[in-house]
Amino acid sequence: MRNGLIRGIPLYLMILPGFLFFVVFKYIPIGGLVIAFQEYDPFEGFLGSPWVGFANFQRLFTDQDFTSLLRNTLILSGLNLFLFFPAPIVFAVLLNEIRRSWFRKSVQTIVYMPHFLSWVVVVSITVLLFSTQEGGINNLLADLGYQRVELMTNPHYFRVLYLVQNIWKESGWNAIIFLAALAAVDPTLYEAAVVDGANRWRQMWHITLPALKTTIVILFILRLGQVMELGFEHILLLQNPVNMSVSDVFDTYVYRNGVLQGDFSYSTTVGVFKSAVGLVLIILANRLAKVFGQEGVY
Template sequence: MDVQKAFKQGIPLYVMILPGLLYFLIFRYAPMGGILLAFKDFDPFDGVWASPWVGFKHFQTLFMEPDFWRLFSNTLILSALNLFLYFPAPIIVAILLNEARVKWFARTVQTIVYIPHFVSWVVVVGITIVLFASQDGGINKLLAENGYARLELLTHPDYFRGLYVFQTVWKEMGWGAIIFLAALASVDPTLYEAAVMDGAGRWRQMWHITLPALRTIVVLMFILRLGQVMETGFEHIYLMQNSLNLAVSDVFDTYVYRQGVLQGEYSFTTAIGLFKSAVGLLFVMAANKLATKFGEEGVY
């Protein structure tokens, strides 16, 4: 009877959870059945079940592909740059906003750094092209008129990675700071008051109160971020990619588009997707084990 009573009392909560649960079942778990394509030679006319089973043939093809190591290294390098340059940016923004004592100023800055998140990558890359196009870019025209050399940011391979990370930081650092600001909002204000009573300055308060309050969420977000180590953002890279920077901009996502969408190699590209997911899972498991070993709360 107690179980039935508890169930009836929880019905409103179950109804609230239902849409999210259906979303994950339909759009996250159901598509996992498509993994089967990685082990078949898929033919649209035969269908998934009637297509012949080929085992690990597509994985062997992937690892023997001449471009595999180039794609793998490009993907890892861009992910590493994002991890070590972009990941700290939202944390720094959250700490600075939390330390701001003039509330209207903090809210204004917070709004300004949030806005780029709502701008699509098409617009971001379009602005970059308008400014830095080799011949018609506004900044390059200005430089040429004043006798300076043009900046080949869009065509020279050496500039691609830096420009990619800069755009990511500019667009997403404000939005990424939300979760860290939420963590800081839960800190007991009396801790800061006690620190002031003990003579601690702003830097000591930040070091002994603010940063420890963020430690758990930073570790958790870092582990989750490692799960996306093979995801570099197809749309962003594809829009920035051209024949001159292909050596450093070609990653698994763009390769999958060419092979899967343009050439119809669905089984082969499904194998690539499964490989990416497996690598991400290994990173998460290793990072989670390392975190729990050092006494931090992991993902599981």
Template sequence: MATNRWLQWRRGLPLYAMIAPGLVFFLLFKYLPMGGIVIAFQEFDPISGFADSPWIGLGNFERLFTAPDFWKLLRNTMMLSLLNLVLFFPAPIVLAVLLYEVRKSWFRKAVQTIVYLPHFLSWVVIVGVTVLLFATQDGGINNLLATKGFERIELLTDPDYFRSLYVSQNIWKEAGWNAIIFLAALAAVDPTLYEAAVVDGAGRWRQMWHITLPALKSTIVILFILRLGSVMDIGFEHVYLLQNAMNLRVSDVFDTYVYRVGILQGEFGFTTAVGLFKSIVGLVLILLASRLSKKMGEEGVY
């Protein structure tokens, strides 16, 4: 018996080796740091450490919910998350379906390569190029508009442009990369289904509606549920780089607030409470969405 178990373990050794880096990553950067949650209930002092910092219970949470900026931060964060769910989340699905419908293999591969490339660019590069092009006084496009007699576009300083700029940059950068998982799901579709649909007289649109999209349904549901878990995390780097004094009223979110108060002002306990609040909201949304998904006959995440 022990010999059989040893042989099974040896056969699975390559798989264990492949899993090991991922396990180490989650242990070091996801599970071990959870011990630091305790400072959300302390007036944390780095010199005193975890053991000697004064315990204040829910004081940090009370301070968060009564802060003058709380509702502004919540509104801005939820608005950007809602725009991501409504506009950004469907973009990879649409792109994957369109690429799947392309019959010329060389053209499909060329387009895939082009739309994947922005994922590997840093937000610093993307926002930097945007600034060079749309800076109010010396941006390339604004200078061109001025020479043609048009008004300059206050793209970076007008608060009304911030949300549309944020979402459009997200779509441009990540839609191609996120489409990979949907293309992988479509690769598992039985080609005979399309052949039978053609025999029955179904056109391309009918095939897409009755075969392609249903094949993606379970994948879409799972990814949507997981997306709800990060509804309060909209990406610090991207927002921070686009943020300035002119658009602060719509661009100040929990992530930038944590940086400003926690890192710059040293309020570690308070900003840990902010992070814990965000995590609890995400967890509750995942649990509710998963339960609702099961009631509707779909698979949940647990």
């Protein structure tokens, strides 16, 4: 046993950074959730700050902005779940159907690239292209005699813009795990289907998609756990006073009314609420998956 432990030292060292990351940034901060039940004072600390029970939660649920925040968050989450989430699956399935290796790899590389751009760059490019007065696309439309598109200042375009940017930036990267699942499919299944007279669509429906079923279910359950997380940086960069009615979500609300004003207890309260919603959804979705005979996350 001792020799086995010694031989495993290189592996333990490889695991150590990831282990420390989760301990320091995920598990230790859990203790800080107690400030959601306090009127936290940084100078008094956890032990000296007065306890207020559920007063912060009452403040959150009775806030006049709570309904609009919840509505905006759920609408954007719904767009992510039902339009953004399937996009990598569709891309992976279509890419899997390409038989020319050089073309498939070229497409993969091109579609992966946006993932490595920061949201600052993506939103800045959008502003440069669609700014009402100086945007390149709007200038072109004006030169051609068309009306300028107020993409950045019209609230009706915000959700579409948010969704399209998400799909453009992250679909290729998120497709990696689905492509890995498809790589494990036995090629003889496709050969047998061809012998039986199945065309490409039949092969896709009866072989490719069933091979992805377990992966899709697990990732969908995990995605439900992030239903209240929309990407703070992305939304904050797209947000402006004109589209605030549709762009203000819990993350931006906490930043504006909690962090900037130093109200750490209230910020933590919103975080606890969001985490509780995600946890409940994961548990329910996992049980539902078990009912239908699918593998869950636990």
